[in-house]
Amino acid sequence: MKLTTLLTSAAMALGLATAGVAADKTKVGFVYVGPVGDGGWTYEHDQGRKAVVAEFGDQVETVFVENVAEGPDSERVMTQMALEGADLIFTTSFGYMDPTINVAKKFPNVKFEHATGYKRSDNVSTYSARFYEGRAVQGTIAGHMTKSNVIGYIGSFPIPEVIRGINSAYIHAKKVNPDVEFKIVWAFTWFDPAKEADAAKVLIEQGADVILQHTDSTAPQAAAKAAGDVITFGQASDMSEYAPFPRVSSIIDDWAPYYIARTQAVIDGTWSSKDTWDGIGAGMVGIGEISDAVPADVKAEALALKEKLASGEYHSFTGPLNKQDGTPWLADGETADDGTLAGMTFYVEGLEGDIPQ
Incomplete structure (x- = not known):
């Protein structure tokens, strides 16, 4: 009986130790709008995920769901990831913006990163490339x-x-x-x-x-x-x-350095909400x-x-430049500010046709 008790205790201890190791892993989720084999946008985001795995090895566990439609489906997928223990979730399409904000409110201890959007909160960062x-x-x-x-x-x-x-x-x-x-x-x-x-x-x-x-x-x-x-x-x-x-x-699009840095921040406990918008110079x-x-x-x-x-x-947007209707936008040598670019809803002079509403 004593041997059985010892074996049982040892097994329980081993189980607890294994669970402890698993619990120490940082779980990182990725929500994709297309298939990982699209050869374009989603493929590159998944290359970034793989870079996280290569960088951190057994320190992390990554999960992803592909072909997630923008809207209610994405909110369901994010919620499930959070319920299953994700510490950090990257939502990689513009149309995931409101769903990301909604789910983040329900899971204040989970960190969210939304690609190409502009809505942030204490546990939601935004990131994009120029x-x-x-x-x-x-x-x-x-x-x-x-x-x-x-x-x-x-x-x-x-x-x-x-x-x-x-x-x-x-x-x-x-x-x-x-x-x-x-x-x-x-x-x-x-x-x-x-x-x-x-x-x-x-x-x-x-x-x-x-x-x-x-x-x-x-x-x-x-x-x-x-x-x-x-x-x-x-x-x-x-x-x-x-x-x-x-x-x-x-x-x-090279997302790998950003994904690695933000995962490291979660591991270190230094993650904070911010907006990142990098271009050719930063390698994004x-x-x-x-x-x-x-x-x-x-x-x-x-x-x-x-x-x-x-x-x-x-700068890509350097004056003189007019808007499509001929009204002045940028004077000679003047460059566009990020606020205008982030909210750009007009064509420049010379482009024909209307922007759909």
Whole structure:
């Protein structure tokens, strides 16, 4: 009996010790709007998750749910993650903003990080990247390389993040090619390969020989490849399987350093709510390799612009610039402030069409 009691006690002690080790792990959750294999936005967020695992090993446990629709579904997923012991939850799409705030109120001891939004609280931080800096580089290349002078742009949703990108690409394409014209198709989705392919085909039928996208799949790349002489740029991820043509460069979102730093802050007990908005200089926005399909002088110009953006020598939104209706916005040499950019709901002068409401 004594031996049995000792064995039982030892087993219980071992169980408690194991539970203690498990409890010491920091549990980090990720909510994804698309599949991890989308080749774009969600793929790069999941690369960031994997970097957290590689950095911390047994100190952390990560969980993720993919293809989570914006709205009530996301609130349910976040709630379940919190109930299952998540210490930190990254919600990685703009439409998760209100659900994140709602769930955070119910779980004040859980830390939340919302990508691309603007609503914060004591346990909710926000983070985003200055994608518009990458659009300036893309616009420069696109303006030089278009032969038809028609550049197509696939928009996801008419939110400030997307509008900033359209404006930045247009401004810089126009700088190098005054005859350039933008045609914009709104897909009203982040990830839907069929809709994205259809949008690309419509733009190509309208004469576009360069396609930019703010949607997450590689479907526009495939449509451009099938069309022949149409140039594309990778979105959020390198999409290098379509290099060196039609994909001639890309914007790459590198979330890994941020995810590692914020996880470390939770482990250390130093996490606090803040807003982060970094760009090329901080490494959150990368410019994918510019392929040899781009003339050497254009490549050099694009890389020089990248360096000026990274150093802060140049700002993507530098006057003189007017709004679409011709009213003055930025005087000569004046640069846009972050507040205006964060809430941008207007096109710059020269862009045609209305922004959907």
